[in-house]
Amino acid sequence: xxxxxxxxxxxxxxxxxxxxxxxxxxxxxxxxxxxxxxxxxxxxxxxxxxxxxxxxxxxxxxxxxxxxxxxxxxxxxxxxxxxxxxxxxxxxxxxxxxxxxxxxxxxxxxxxxxxxxxxxxxxxxxxxxxxxxxxxxxxxxxxxxxxxxxxxxx
Numbered sequence: 001x002x003x004x005x006x007x008x009x010x011x012x013x014x015x016x017x018x019x020x021x022x023x024x025x026x027x028x029x030x031x032x033x034x035x036x037x038x039x040x041x042x043x044x045x046x047x048x049x050x051x052x053x054x055x056x057x058x059x060x061x062x063x064x065x066x067x068x069x070x071x072x073x074x075x076x077x078x079x080x081x082x083x084x085x086x087x088x089x090x091x092x093x094x095x096x097x098x099x100x101x102x103x104x105x106x107x108x109x110x111x112x113x114x115x116x117x118x119x120x121x122x123x124x125x126x127x128x129x130x131x132x133x134x135x136x137x138x139x140x141x142x143x144x145x146x147x148x149x150x151x152x153x154x
Contacts, residue, residue: 075123
């Protein structure tokens with residue numbers, strides 16, 4: 001696994017997306033089958049893992065080179081707050097609660113919606129916030145947790 005990750009890219013270790021999580025699950029399943037299944041050879045597990053890594057590599061290269069496949073298969077960031085105005089429709093659709101958004105703002109050192117120039121839910125699940133302070137621009141990330149209630153427009 002270490003050799004395969006070195007060959008196919010260091011990015012695999014730092015930024016997990018949907019494809020990477022699926023790849024990890026498929027590799028663990030294929031290697032597990034090679035260890036305890038009817039074919040308990042090392043070569044069976046290595047062959048399965050190599051095919052999966054190669055397929056993942058081809059898919060990522062295709063996404064990078066083709067805008068059609070990139071748009072089809074890649075997530076896009078969602079704007080949560082723009083110039084101090086929360087988008088309650090998007091927040092409700094993404095299942096982000098008022099408490100969760102407030103927590104993200106506090107972790108970024110921002111108290112009020114009006115102080116936020118831009119808040120986005122990134123494809124990796126982080127909430128990025130850029131404050132609207134004129135004397136200095138701050139940007140930081142908040143890792144989103146699940147199981148929160150929706151924001152309700154007032």
